[in-house]
Amino acid sequence: MEFKDYYKILGVAPDAEKADIKVAYRKLARKFHPDLNPDEGAEASFKEVAEAWEVLKDSERRAEYDELRRYGGRQREGFEPPPGWQSASGQQHHSADFSDFFNEIFGSGFGREPHGAPGGSGFRGQDVEIELPVFLEETVTDASKPVEYELPVIEAGGIRRVKKSLKVTIPAGTADGERIRVKGQGSPGQGDAPAGDLYLHVRLVPHPVFDLKGHNLLVTVPVAPWEAALGAKVTVPTLEGEIKLTVAPGSQSGQKLRVRGRGLSKRDGKGDLYAVLKVVMPPTVDAETEALWQTLATKAAFDPRKEWSKR
Secondary structure (H helix, E strand, O other), X not given: OOOOOHHHHHXXXXXXXXXXXXXXXXXXXXXXXXXXXXXXXXXHHHHHHHHHHHHHOOHXXXXXXXXXXXXXXXXXXXXXXOOOOOOOOOOOOOEOOOOHHHXXXXXXXXXXXXXXXXXXXXXXXXOEEEEEEEOHHHHOOOEEEEEEEXXXXXXXXXXXXXXXXXEEEEOOOOOOOOEEEEOOOOXXXXXXXXXXXXXXXXXXXXXXXXXXXXXXXEEEEEEXXXXXXXXXEEEXXXXXXXXXXXXXXXXXXXXXXXXXXXXXXXXXXXXOEEEEEEEOOOOOOOHHHHHHHHHHHHHHOOOOOHHHHHO
């Protein structure tokens, strides 16, 4: 098993703050997101970046990873965890889209213990539970998604693992943390007993552009100072394509504009999209532009901290 250096993947130092790690993740996720980058290999890179963020964003999981990194992070090939290693974070998940390293270190195995209740002349097959990463775009409508996993099969008194592939339908409006049951797709039963079930734990993959709040989406919309002052029509992305949004004259940085029905699908409709305005200064200012700003400062006679003087 190859050791994964998640800090190197995100391009951050091992002692980086969580905020800096998030910034690095967002930048790389946007670079490699399949919807934004059609290049071959972009999706694989995106999954690797998402895996690194999945570990480093959680303090307990990161602490466990750091311990492993100190134990044998230099063994890039043939890495094995310490004898008796078992994740103690209580957040164990097997992921169909993550590497063998992640699943070996943080996975919960490939199923539960066999059921004790017999079915027919044998025992019902083992249930299998896996974590299924789902893109936000895949929740807009019913989506067919390929799934690959391993089944523990009992043969000749021993257990071997068999790979299985199938396509499952992710219903529109599926939310983060939902559990989807696929009947009869777990381990085969003994004798004529039925097979176990497959349980998919949905994990919505963090998006490089949108933040998620329930079924509502938030997107930061950069605007120039003159657009905020004079008003403008700006192009804003949504999960279903771009829209034109009107920025009213005198808009403030941090102001939220609500776009109904442009959020995530849900059972009784759709959530909303909130466009959060962010006034951005030009990167460079020449002498002529600086003179215009100086003229504006003089004519406007505006004190943004006037309220402070009343305290």
